Amino acid sequence: MKWTLLLITTLFAGACSRAGDPPVSFHAQGQPEKLSDWHVVMADGKRLRLNAGVEPYALNTALFSDYAHKLRTLWLPPGARAKYSGDAAFQFPVGTIISKTFYYPRATDGAKNAVLRIAEQKDESRDGLDLAKMRMIETRLLVRRKEGWVAFPYVWNEEQTEAVLARGGDIVPLALHEPKARGIVLQIDYMVPDENQCAGCHATDNTSRLIEPIGPRARHLNRDDPWHPGENQLTRMAATGRLEGLPLNGVPRNARFDDANEALDARARAYLDINCGHCHSAKGPADTSGLWLDAATRDPIRLGECKPPVAAGQGTGDHMFDVVPGQPDDSILVYRMSSLDPGAMMPEVGRTTVHAEGVALVRDWIKAWLGTCSSSASARSAAVSN
Template sequence: MGCSSGGGDPPPGGQAGGPDVSMPEVDAGPDDSGEPACVEYAMPTDVDCAAPLDGVLPVDLRCTGLYGDFDKRELACGVLEYKPAVELWSDGAAKRRFVSIPKGQRVDVSNPDAFVYPEGTQFWKEFRVKGADGALRLGETRLLRKMAAGWVYTSYVWSEDERQAIQMQNDFGVPDLYGTGHMVPTRDQCKECHVGRADFVLGWDALMLGPGAEGVTRESLVALGVIEDASPLALTIPGDEVERQALGYLHANCGVSCHNDLPESAAHDTGLYLRLEASELGSVAATDAVRTGMNKRPAENAKYEGLKNPDPANWYDIRPGDPARSLLVARQELRGFEGQMPRIGTRQVDDTGLQLVTRWIQGMTEPNYPPPGP
């Protein structure tokens, strides 16, 4: 998606580079190992798979290599479905995620906080959203593809009969897709989140592929030939069950994209960092969330509009034992104002995530945590 380990931002429309749309060769995938069967991908002949003149990503989702049999929605060989241990909140949309790594290539996991992906890597994320009748329907599929010049990206919007998915043809997103309330993000919104990761991909790291992950895990990456050794990735979130759940939730929903120390991240200047770093997992007290949030007054540019108490003197980022004066909680509860968290891509409060963080702060008592600030 535009930011990359090389090359500049692609031109508008989520595309970059020249006209080459050739697909990288990928591993053949499951055969007689007991895994689900796959269908060898073949470029369709009944649709135009040529890239637009200003980019490299095809207009039709059928041309991206996701499905071997599009009509049956059967995955192409080499495409793996996965589910991270902790999922990003998307207003209750049902999501499926897929990845393909070029055959013979490996992901560099030498830094467990920042994987580096080989050229030709592709990630897709599919959203099923509720219509007026309450039934789930295909709404959007997002694509990331790593090119020589960096990441390119786009969103494919499904037709109402779910027979076709066509690339969004402008940078403006879709604020309310088919009346479902689902927002297809703008190009800038995609970039705002993804530049918070050094190599752009948000949902893959040692923790999100750890215990609770499905389909692809940090251990299975070795068997798949994607990495050589999983031992550097054997990381554990510290604390008791309440602490682990809250820290994991904040990591996946806030830390990996925005609230971290990468200068490009959207919330870097807040000084509140919620990403779990491999070197800081020895104890809860060592995590960024505690070190940068506990009894800390919010940054000068903090937003208070829409809060029940807009007085900055009332708030701490995290006040031990007191979620009612912890801005972290108040922003989770807020919607419709600039200070809401997550800031974009949601109109509904994640009640489960809110409860996890509230329980954690309520349980912050001495001697494990400092007394609350005045």
């Protein structure tokens, strides 16, 4: 079975890469100015291709980024393996390169910045990306060097032949077209994060402040492999020699937030985990808020039930509690997710639009909560928060 899977890997890599492509180039130091210096993903103006040995992967529920689609890839040095962890990010060897390319399907009106606000379609990235149909925005690299992880944001040129390092970030004007409602267009300024913002989100431990991957964790990767139907991503990683220590059972799994067949609580918790939990956790940068939204948290008060905010102000919207059972309109959590005010919106970076589907899910989740915020309950919440 292992050799069969290895053969499949080789065939898949060959379908995306070309004979004569230079091998992936890991830069142990410096700041390469061009994405092509790494030879991870390559564009010729017609297709974006993955180099040999570069494997795509998907998450159960993904971070919202202004409705952008994402092609995620992982490259490990030949013969190297990641080490499994049930909760934390996998331990990746020095030389690992993780990439995430942000793009949108083009709208049909011909304008260069006209894109569609639609869900990712099955097989749209199976053989790379058709650049005639896709508007490339940015590719972010997370590189494991000897001293730790380093983030590099690259922005694509108009010809879609190269992406250039944008250490200070960038702003890309876009017109989001709603295909189901003709004539509805949302003008946004898509924000490419700068290096410090990349590092800020990926420093999930407020004590160490070390950068680490967010997506490549067991609960996010434990799903079917879109590029190899019928296979589980983690099982395949282990079978192809890229992951060690995968247990036979007990592997955690987050729900798909948009799968109505899954439980409402599981879907909402998965959404909050990937979008908020890397900051709002016992160790995260927002630990002092007392609102912990990561997958490990089970205490209703830590999840916001009748919990007054640590700091008042415009971020509360004049609401008293993070979550009011059965009352999403009175809950600070929904207010901040629905806001575009820089002083109130959550997450603080990574979006310039409201994720309507995500907000609707969290609203339904709060509606299903039972109870009321009595004075005694809120007093207990305040004690926990402090």
